[in-house]
Amino acid sequence: MRIGIVCPYSFDVPGGVQFHVRDLAEYFIAQGHHVSVLAPANDETADLPPYVVTCGRAVPVRYNGSVARLTFGPVTGARVAKWLENGGFDVLHLHEPVTPSASMLALWASEGPTVATFHTSNLRSRAMQAAYPLVRASLEKIGGRIAVSEDARRTVTTHVGGDAVVIPNGVYVDRFASAATDPRWVGTPDRPTVAFLGRMEEPRKGMPVLAAALPAVIAAVPGVRVLVAGPGDAKEVTAGMSRETVAACEFLGPVSEEDKARLLRSVDVYVAPNTGGESFGIILIEAMSAGTAVLASDIPAFVRVLDGGTAGRTFANENPADLARVLVDLLRDRDERLSVAAAGALRARVFDWSVVAEDVMAVYETVTAGAAAAADAADPSGLWARVVRMGRGSGLE
Amino acid sequence: MSTQEMLLLGFAAAVLLAWYLSYSAARLDRLHGRVEGTLAVLDAALVRRAEAALELANSGVLDPASALLLADASAQSLSEAVDAPGGREMVESELTEAIRLSLPDEVVAVVRAEHVDGTDAIDRLSAANDRVQLARRFHNDAVTAVRQVRRKVVVRWFRLAGHADLPRTVEFDDDIPTGLRG
Numbered sequence: 144m145r146i147g148i149v150c151p152y153s154f155d156v157p158g159g160v161q162f163h164v165r166d167l168a169e170y171f172i173a174q175g176h177h178v179s180v181l182a183p184a185n186d187e188t189a190d191l192p193p194y195v196v197t198c199g200r201a202v203p204v205r206y207n208g209s210v211a212r213l214t215f216g217p218v219t220g221a222r223v224a225k226w227l228e229n230g231g232f233d234v235l236h237l238h239e240p241v242t243p244s245a246s247m248l249a250l251w252a253s254e255g256p257t258v259a260t261f262h263t264s265n266l267r268s269r270a271m272q273a274a275y276p277l278v279r280a281s282l283e284k285i286g287g288r289i290a291v292s293e294d295a296r297r298t299v300t301t302h303v304g305g306d307a308v309v310i311p312n313g314v315y316v317d318r319f320a321s322a323a324t325d326p327r328w329v330g331t332p333d334r335p336t337v338a339f340l341g342r343m344e345e346p347r348k349g350m351p352v353l354a355a356a357l358p359a360v361i362a363a364v365p366g367v368r369v370l371v372a373g374p375g376d377a378k379e380v381t382a383g384m385s386r387e388t389v390a391a392c393e394f395l396g397p398v399s400e401e402d403k404a405r406l407l408r409s410v411d412v413y414v415a416p417n418t419g420g421e422s423f424g425i426i427l428i429e430a431m432s433a434g435t436a437v438l439a440s441d442i443p444a445f446v447r448v449l450d451g452g453t454a455g456r457t458f459a460n461e462n463p464a465d466l467a468r469v470l471v472d473l474l475r476d477r478d479e480r481l482s483v484a485a486a487g488a489l490r491a492r493v494f495d496w497s498v499v500a501e502d503v504m505a506v507y508e509t510v511t512a513g514a515a516a517a518a519d520a521a522d523p524s525g526l527w528a529r530v531v532r533m534g535r536g537s538g539l540e
Numbered sequence: 541m542s543t544q545e546m547l548l549l550g551f552a553a554a555v556l557l558a559w560y561l562s563y564s565a566a567r568l569d570r571l572h573g574r575v576e577g578t579l580a581v582l583d584a585a586l587v588r589r590a591e592a593a594l595e596l597a598n599s600g601v602l603d604p605a606s607a608l609l610l611a612d613a614s615a616q617s618l619s620e621a622v623d624a625p626g627g628r629e630m631v632e633s634e635l636t637e638a639i640r641l642s643l644p645d646e647v648v649a650v651v652r653a654e655h656v657d658g659t660d661a662i663d664r665l666s667a668a669n670d671r672v673q674l675a676r677r678f679h680n681d682a683v684t685a686v687r688q689v690r691r692k693v694v695v696r697w698f699r700l701a702g703h704a705d706l707p708r709t710v711e712f713d714d715d716i717p718t719g720l721r722g
Contacts, residue, residue, distance in 0.1 A: 280567055283685045286574065287678050304688070305681045308674055502670075509581055509674045517577025 144507065146171055147232035149223075150182035151244030153201040153212045155189040159425065160238055160262050163291075163312055168194055170313075170500040181226050181245055183214035198222040198245050206243060213244040223248040234258060234507045240285065241278065241303065250281045256514040258287045258506055261307060264294035264422030264444070279304075286510035289503070292423045294444055308506065312425045313499035316491050319404050319432035328409035334366040335474045338410040338435075340403065340426055341417075343375035349416030349440060350380055355463035356416075356470065357388045363471040367391055372398045372406055407433035411480060412473050415439040418461050424448045428494045431455065431487030436473055436480045438466075454490035456483055564692070565700045571686045575707045578679035582710065585675040586632060589668040590617035593639060596665050601651050601658030606642035613638035629712040632672075636713045639665070645719035666720040673714050680709040 150164040161182070168178045169192075178194050183201035191197065199219040201212035223245055227235070232255060237246040240259040250257065288307035290296035299307045330336035341348040353369070360367055369392045371377070377394040384392075398406060407413060413430035415437065421444045428448060430437050437455030439445040449455040456473060458465040473480050492498070596602070597611035613635040617628075643662070651658040686707050695701060 279688075283567070283571055283574075283689075286578070286682075287674070288681065305684050306677055308677050505667075505671060506674055509585075509671060509678060512584070513574070513577035513581040513675075513678065515577070516580035517573040520573065520576040520580070 144171075144511075145177045145231060145233045146179075146236060146507070147227065147230045147234070147249075148178060148180045148236045149238060149246045149249045150180060151213060151239045151242045151246045152182070153185045154180070154182035154191055154195055154197070155184050155186055156212060159312070159423075162425075163260075163262070164238060165192070166313055166315065166496055167500060167503065168192075170496045171504075174500075179226070179230055179232075181223065181249065183212070183219075183245055185212060196226055198226065198248075201244075204243075211242070211244075213242065215243055215248065219245065220248050220252070224252045227252055234511050236260065236503075236507070237285075239263065240282070247278075247281070250284060253284055256507075256511045257285050258289065258503075258510050259285045260289040260291065260310075261295050261299050261303075262291050262422065264292065264298050264420075286513055287506045289506060292444055293447060294422045310499060310502045310506070311494055312423050312428075313496040314425060314428045314432055314491065314494050316428075316432040316495040319407060319429050319491075320434060320488070322401075322404035322408040322433060324409040325402075325405045328370055328406055330368070330409075330411040331366075332477075334368055335364065335412070336368045336370055336410040337412045337414055337470065337474075338370045338372065338406055338430075339414055339416075340398075340406075341373045343371060343373055343377070343380050345375075347418050347420045348373075349418050350375075352416040352418065352440070352461055352463050352466060353414060354380065354384060354388070356467040357391060358385060359464065359467035360470050360474075361387055361391055363467075364474045367474060368393060370395060370406065370410060372396070372403070403429070404433065407435050410435055412436050412438055412470065414466070414470065415445065416466060417442060417445070421445065427455065428491050431484075431491040434484050434488045436483040437487050438469055438473060440466075449487075450490050454483075454487045561694065561698055561700065564689075564694055568686070568689050568695060568700055571682065571689060572701075572704055572707075575679070575682045575686055578675065578682045579707075579710075582672070582675040582679045585668065585671045586617065586628075589665070589672050590614040590635060592661070592665040592668040593635060594618065596658070596661040597642075599655075599658055599661050601655045601661070602642060602647070606647070610638050610642045629710060633713040636669075636716060639669070639716050639720075643717070643720060645717060648717075648719045662720060666716070669714065669716050669720070676710055676712075676714060683707045683709045 148164055148168055150161060152158055152160055154161055164180060168180050171178050172194060180195045181198050182195055183199055184191060184197040185201055199214045199222060201214045203210050204213050227249060235249065235253050235255060235257045237250055237257065237259045239262055240246045240250050282303065288299060289310045290299055290307040291312050293309060296307050296309050328336055339350065339353055343350040371392055372395040374397045381389045407430045413435045415427055417440055419442055421442060424445050427437050427439055427445060431454060439449060439455060439457055440460040441457040442460055446452055446457060449457065456469050458469045593610055593614035597607045597614065617631050617635045648662060651662060689695060690701050690706060
């Protein structure tokens with residue numbers, strides 16, 4: 144199958160949608176399909192994978208409440224149209240089609256079978272309401288809509304209209320399951336290790352909740368080491384902490400993909416204290432894949448990933464005391480920790496690309512079959528003849 | 541304003557209206573085409589599901605009573621006689637119900653443990669049911685889009701839909717136990 148995938152965000156900048164597109168494209172290429180990815184790039188000379196075609200430089204724009212790097216305008220539009228024309232795709236797969244970027248332009252120009260994936264769960268309705276008549280005619284071209292989570296699906300039903308099938312984000316489970324451990328990060332019975340990943344100065348990632356819980360954790364498990372990975376200024380985070388708490392924290396700074404896998408594989412417990420705004424929680428699945436016990440806040444997206452809380456432990460969101468209580472439980476009880484980790488590793492398999500990409504392929508096949516059937520049904524005698532045609536049945540009976 | 545100018549203005553307005561009507565008609569036509577396509581796909585997916593269910597019923601891995609129940613429901617779905625009360629939607633809901641009743645999780649676990657052929661048949665039925673869910677969801681999306689456009693004033697006043705029936709969403713139960721999935 145010839146597959147054209149459009150990513151609205153710069154491909155040379157890390158991000159959830161970009162990783163999703165990359166992994167999906169690479170899975171289908173390994174399966175023997177022809178895949179071309181169209182995406183903007185911050186630096187067009189950047190070293191991009193061979194299957195990526197750039198459609199122009201992305202510029203930082205404030206949209207939907209945050210700054211995103213997007214691309215638009217007539218030059219990009221022409222490049223998108225040319226890519227579509229040259230591609231001869233059997234199916235076009237757009238990501239985030241209501242973001243003002245390459246996906247929207249591709250949808251506008253698209254005439255063939257089209258699939259769209261909605262990632263965001265916090266779309267603001269202001270833009271959608273203002274531009275809805277403009278966008279709706281385009282959205283009608285989408286033959287199959289995918290949402291990466293129930294929250295993303297709810298965004299589709301409330302802001303875009305219609306429905307979407309839920310196909311989760313994928314993870315290459317084996318990359319995490321077979322990562323090497325790193326002796327610097329492996330916990331011992333006296334000095335167990337806990338990992339936090341993410342932007343520490345962004346409050347919704349939950350670092351303040353973890354910091355508030357640490358004194359109680361240290362009191363119960365004096366040797367605990369907290370490994371904090373991700374961008375941010377450590378001084379800002381440690382400002383209000385006691386000396387013991389600061390001593391328990393080790394700041395690793397931003398880590399590479401390989402180091403992330405090794406870190407998750409090495410530590411005893413991975414903590415995700417995010418307070419909200421998460422649509423999915425791919426990092427939880429990565430930790431579960433690595434065979435690490437997951438402790439997460441009980442926000443809806445996380446509870447769903449953890450299969451109702453059976454594939455990992457949860458604590459009451461934004462409640463440091465509850466976080467400390469469950470974390471101490473896990474650190475003290477090795478058997479409990481191992482059984483949580485085993486349940487998580489089993490659960491992670493559901494999100495392996497081998498499962499997820501096949502579901503996406505089923506969507507492609509359903510949509511292309513529908514387009515082919517529609518083309519067959521089309522009366523060749525022209526537009527007006529079809530418009531005034533006599534009553535054709537359109538129910539199942 | 542001279543008569544000439546008035547005429548010109550009137551002409552321009554008529555051209556604009558004609559373009560808008562033509563655009564709306566083309567858009568509606570595309571949507572009707574899409575609905576026909578999605579309906580054909582749903583129809584094909586339902587036939588494949590019924591065939592997979594019948595195959596499983598005849599594979600000998602189920603007890604005779606369950607097999608008969610499943611075979612009866614799938615044969616009813618495959619038969620042309622779908623003018624039963626409630627129509628095809630009722631028939632398909634009944635097939636889903638039969639799948640649920642004849643393949644509870646414990647039976648599926650036994651088949652998966654003991655029968656290679658039976659496992660294949662269950663996997664095929666499960667995959668076919670997934671396709672039914674996708675096809676129905678996408679069809680209903682297309683129907684919703686058509687109905688939205690047909691509510692528009694210009695479409696109603698200028699009868700842009702012609703005599704095409706107003707499509708309706710297809711509603712039946714297509715939820716099978718997760719245990720069927722591998």
